[in-house]
Every structure is written in C-alpha cells, then in structure tokens.
Amino acid sequence: MRGLFPGTFNPPTIGHREIILRAASVCDHLYIGVGTNTLKESTLFSFNERKAMLEEIIKPLKNVEVITFSGLVADFVKQNRIDVIVRGLRSVSDFDLEREMALANLAMEGVETLFLMAESKHINISSALVREIGKFGHDLTVFVPEEIAGIISQRLSEI
Numbered sequence: 001m002r003g004l005f006p007g008t009f010n011p012p013t014i015g016h017r018e019i020i021l022r023a024a025s026v027c028d029h030l031y032i033g034v035g036t037n038t039l040k041e042s043t044l045f046s047f048n049e050r051k052a053m054l055e056e057i058i059k060p061l062k063n064v065e066v067i068t069f070s071g072l073v074a075d076f077v078k079q080n081r082i083d084v085i086v087r088g089l090r091s092v093s094d095f096d097l098e099r100e101m102a103l104a105n106l107a108m109e110g111v112e113t114l115f116l117m118a119e120s121k122h123i124n125i126s127s128a129l130v131r132e133i134g135k136f137g138h139d140l141t142v143f144v145p146e147e148i149a150g151i152i153s154q155r156l157s158e159i
C-alpha cells in the first residue's frame, strides 16, 4: 500500500514523527507531502526547510520519502497512484475538519483516508505551540525531534 501523509509541517514535531513511524509500519511506501494550507497565514519555514527537516527525521526509515506538492491533495494522490491519505487525529477538535477533508477527498477522487490516533502524550503538541515557545528561546527538545531542534531554535531566534 502506498500512503501519503500530507501536512504543512511548519515545523515538524514529535507528534508528526509518531504518525510517520506508525504509518511507515503499515504502508509499503510512505510519502510525506509538504504542502500549503492556503487558509493559514504564510509559513515561517520555507518548503525546502520543511522538507530538509523531515528528511533528517526519516533518515533511518527506508520506505519513507519526502516530497513537496502544490494544489489539492486529492489531485496529487490520483496523479501519483497513491492508495491512501494518512492523517493523525489528536482530539475531537481535529475531528470536524478532518472529516470534512476526508469526505471531500472521497467525493472528488474516491480517495480514502486512514486515521491514526495520536498517542495521548502528543495530543497537545502543535506547530504553533513550538513556534510560540521557540520565539522566547526556550529549549524545544520536548516538542520536536532532537535532530532538528537546533535548526528550529536558530530560525525562531532570527524573527
């Protein structure tokens, strides 16, 4: 099964890493798709920065590949013969939006979405939380993978 875990990853967190690891164990090949949520304000980290951080995280995983995409997730999935979209669910607050997107992707292109429940220790982590804490120079290693914590802190100290 070929899966796609799409997201903004602005920046990636240990919550994202958890979903990547678990999705990689159920998919033969997993793409991590760095996209843009046009409903959000512009991203702090560029496409290339987000891709490079994810590549650091997935280094030990042989069946995972990071790609960037523009446009609709559903179109990308169809064009690249991907079988399923993978998304993490942290809490009920994620549910409504995820249901809306999953059903839209199903209606548009017949694309299924596989949901993985985030482990409870990660349900309060978000990229916005990381950006906020990092701006004040606090250590980020409880929220982001250690190998990218330095890059994220450095970048946040520049804004």
Ligand code: COA
Binding pocket: 006, 007, 008, 009, 010, 013, 014, 015, 016, 019, 034, 035, 036, 037, 038, 071, 072, 073, 074, 088, 089, 090, 100, 101, 102, 104, 105, 118, 122, 125, 126, 127, 128, 129
């Ligand atoms: N652990 C930690 N944080 C998580 C998480 C997890 N398991 N799952 C989600 N999040 C957080 C993210 O950190 C992010 O936090 P932020 O809002 O504070 O920055 C937030 O949840 C949602 O981010 P993400 O999962 O990256 O999704 P998104 O809403 O930014 O992007 C896409 C959704 C994939 C649809 C969008 O990026 C995209 O590619 N859009 C293209 C157009 C499209 O197809 N739209 C859908 C039409 S149906």
